Amino acid sequence: MGVTIHDVARAAGVSVASASRALSGRRKVTPEVAERVTRAAAELGYQPNAVAKALRDRTTGTVGMVVPGIGNPFFTTMVEAVEHQLQKSGRDLLLCASQYTPEIEARRLNTLLARRVDGLIISPCDFEASAPAVLNAARQVPLVQVDRYIEGGGADWVGVDDDSALAQAVDHVVAGGARSVVFVSSRLMNSSARLRLAGFQLATARAGVDSGAPLLGEFTLDWGFEAGRRLLADGTLPDAVICGNDEIAVGLLRALRLGGVRVPEEVSVVGFDDVGHATMCDPPLTTVRQPVEEMAAEVVRLLGQVRVSDPRPAQRLAIAPRLVVRETSRPVTSGADTIAAAGIVAGNGQEEEEVA
Amino acid sequence: MGVTIHDVARAAGVSVASASRALSGRRKVTPEVAERVTRAAAELGYQPNAVAKALRDRTTGTVGMVVPGIGNPFFTTMVEAVEHQLQKSGRDLLLCASQYTPEIEARRLNTLLARRVDGLIISPCDFEASAPAVLNAARQVPLVQVDRYIEGGGADWVGVDDDSALAQAVDHVVAGGARSVVFVSSRLMNSSARLRLAGFQLATARAGVDSGAPLLGEFTLDWGFEAGRRLLADGTLPDAVICGNDEIAVGLLRALRLGGVRVPEEVSVVGFDDVGHATMCDPPLTTVRQPVEEMAAEVVRLLGQVRVSDPRPAQRLAIAPRLVVRETSRPVTSGADTIAAAGIVAGNGQEEEEVA
């Protein structure tokens, strides 16, 4: 360690200024100087100190990202997509997990801020409890929320159009003949859980089908399994179950199979996310696919537009998802298949709305 | 942004030195000064600039970690465990994925080095191709490898004792009556794949059972599924299949079920890792559990002992794993169960060996 630009300059017989210019290429130097500096740097194994550069430039080339947990395949997929987008502009990602805990989340935001990230991407773990820390961070640095958001609309957000998603899911099972459908999801402590439940209720009301009390727990395999057991214990199974994410769906599927229930003959199951193991579970899962790459692209695009000094109204970008039909849902019966087809087509657009 | 310690000092009517001392508490100041500084800092919303501190201290309080991919649950589990350990000493983790590509890996190592991380934890994606970049990094900063390592033993490593692991797995299925067993794993481009295959061959030879040609592809669900199809296509199934990781095992299980093969009645299946969905697949997977928390603890302990300036011989720490018997393997028959029991007991120790 420890070879600085001074060492390079000395070895090349020029001033540090020239060395800096030659190395960065941001200003003209004689070809000969350029050559000497480049060689000296190579010979000494010079590696620029990004910390010093950051201090001087007041910018780190770094974006912080905070997600609830990296155990959830949806978030890891999103992280990879964001990293991929950032790479295009040569920036790096600092990744943190809040472990679904607002206190840890706040601490993570603060250390990211202390490290002077140029921007922040966050999926706040709690609709209410995350708000103060997120708002505070948004005041210091460009920030955009992804997937989940905090109450009050104080910061930009990119996510999926949950109303469209649930409408597609509900219409699809209804087209398959379902008359009763229940929703298994997470408790309402984050925006996704709220929006999806609302979308579900809207869609079932409009379709005029029977929706029992929703089963609300966590976005986990375990909860899906547990919910499946409860459904079985109830004695009277619904025609279809729509799940808040794929983890839940896979757990539920397993409980159902253990209970001797045939899917999709006796009950249809629809998931949400289409990341990870949806194609490999048994039977392959019908699910709503989140347009993760698109979302990631929008997130970094938005991040580049945010100006902390001159705030504009917060933007919300809800990208319409697409239902992917596999084998856990009954095939469409009768002429109703036009509905499902329409749902798929409608899912390709993109909506933009502004929020007060 | 932009409230510095100078602002705080001025507001408190003291020098920057006193402000710094009061804030850090690393030196005595009058209670009154302490009080005034603290209040000024709070009122101004002062947030120390970690970049400046890092430049001054020549240490960032940051450890970089590079794993092949965060899509693999084993690595995410390991990352979480490492983060957890690091937190105890107040350090932060900078996480990068090499995407199983040596070039990306090398680039990631360099930006981490440029950002002056205090240490590096890496699971090199390729046994050979990763070596130059890893060795170069190890020359600049304390570095410990985890799970995978590069050829030549030039850097510390913490991992699992694959010989013990495979011996336990093989002895277990043999105790259940298996006479032929095949190994499904990854191609040999990383150390884990090599060690596990070697361990498998050793164990089957010692047990005197028939091991066909190993099926080597990738550490993925898809490969497991594909391998299952090939086994089925062969017409003659082995009594047991041992897999290089759980992803493979889950994919294999699915192919087998689709092919109408009953597990474990017709063939036993054993996985490796015991992270993620091993308990939730159907039937629950018998697998070798990696002691992830222990490994993470050893990694950060070792990291604190490495001195770049005064290198000591590279250490290798192979922690013995434990076989977790669930429902994809046949129960032990006859008196042979003493073997399996011995395997489990032997698996609780910890071995340390030094490498040339």
Add this chain to the structure above:
DNA sequence: CTGAAAGCGCTAACAG
């Protein structure tokens, strides 16, 4: 085109 020098924000001597 090149060099000298200032300064990013912070902490640790070094005096007082």
Add this chain to the structure above:
DNA sequence: CTGTTAGCGCTTTCAG
């Protein structure tokens, strides 16, 4: 106990 000052490594005016 407190203040002044140097300097971490870098880039960028500002003169020449």
